[in-house]
Amino acid sequence: MLTVSHVTKVFPGGKGIFDISFTVEKGEVFGFLGPNGAGKSTTIRHIMGFMKPAQGTVRIRDFDTWKDQGKFQRLVGYLPGEIAFMEGMTGKTFLDFMSRLRGGVDPKRRAELVERLQFDDRTPIRKMSKGMKQKVGIVAAFMHEPEVIVLDEPTSGLDPLMQRVFIELVLEEKAKGTTFLMSSHSFPEIERTCDRAAIIKDGKLIAVKNIHELQAEQRKLFEVSFEDAGDRDAFLASGLKIESCKDNRVRVAVQGDYNRFVQETAKYRIRSIDVASQNLEDIFMDYYDRKGGN
Numbered sequence: 001m002l003t004v005s006h007v008t009k010v011f012p013g014g015k016g017i018f019d020i021s022f023t024v025e026k027g028e029v030f031g032f033l034g035p036n037g038a039g040k041s042t043t044i045r046h047i048m049g050f051m052k053p054a055q056g057t058v059r060i061r062d063f064d065t066w067k068d069q070g071k072f073q074r075l076v077g078y079l080p081g082e083i084a085f086m087e088g089m090t091g092k093t094f095l096d097f098m099s100r101l102r103g104g105v106d107p108k109r110r111a112e113l114v115e116r117l118q119f120d121d122r123t124p125i126r127k128m129s130k131g132m133k134q135k136v137g138i139v140a141a142f143m144h145e146p147e148v149i150v151l152d153e154p155t156s157g158l159d160p161l162m163q164r165v166f167i168e169l170v171l172e173e174k175a176k177g178t179t180f181l182m183s184s185h186s187f188p189e190i191e192r193t194c195d196r197a198a199i200i201k202d203g204k205l206i207a208v209k210n211i212h213e214l215q216a217e218q219r220k221l222f223e224v225s226f227e228d229a230g231d232r233d234a235f236l237a238s239g240l241k242i243e244s245c246k247d248n249r250v251r252v253a254v255q256g257d258y259n260r261f262v263q264e265t266a267k268y269r270i271r272s273i274d275v276a277s278q279n280l281e282d283i284f285m286d287y288y289d290r291k292g293g294n
Ligand SMILES: Nc1ncnc2c1ncn2[C@@H]1O[C@H](COP(=O)(O)OP(=O)(O)OP(=O)(O)O)[C@@H](O)[C@H]1O
Pocket: 011, 012, 015, 016, 034, 035, 036, 037, 038, 039, 040, 041, 042, 043, 081
């Protein structure tokens, strides 16, 4: 459905994206993960046909997105990283404008999206918070029921409740066969929606991973607080991978084999357990290490 082949763009100064290739199948949700400045937005702008690649091509269905600009707009929904709204528009006038550009939108569908994202579309855009503008942009990307939806940092500025609504929307569209590409800094967001994710850093694609494999590789750090020191000592001697111990609190790292951790922990009187997942940065670093550093 979406094929990115060897796309390269070098900006003056040497930054850019280098030989980026991946494909997204119909009905797949594909995540694009990377730290600030990694090249996510640049890749997405190429996908949308807004930038001419120095080398390589992007295809959405049979369209070359650079050469066939303007021919696939109805097929695609797009949420840019920073939305440029025109002066003096309200949410409603912007959505009217976008509806015309998309060649017509089912008004019921649009109203339902506005209702679910809970914003007043009569508000002038210049008075909207970042989160509200983001909601308008999400409605614009989804309302014409496109086959492919490309989202650049879709949940930035959204509160946790709205992040959940957004994830539900993605999963519903996915069930209908819509194809997604979305960039994010947030591993949990990608984890809940995506089938596969690409990791990009310094303009290069480091890995394309099945999300379940990535989850299995993720190391979790549990902090277990014991009621008494005897239990703590027995736990310390259990052979689990102990990271640290302070008073009756023990930090233990678990990767993959949760059963053993649960069985061992169940033997003692536990006051509390907290979990800290390995963060995205650590997951990147793991890839760097395996790729021989960078
Ligand atoms: N038009 C441009 N001219 C020169 N350099 C640019 C241009 N656009 C992007 N860059 C540089 O290319 C690199 C990639 O930028 P890009 O915006 O694609 O990153 P990103 O992964 O989307 O980051 P963020 O998460 O911060 O949005 C950055 O170092 C950026 O400064």
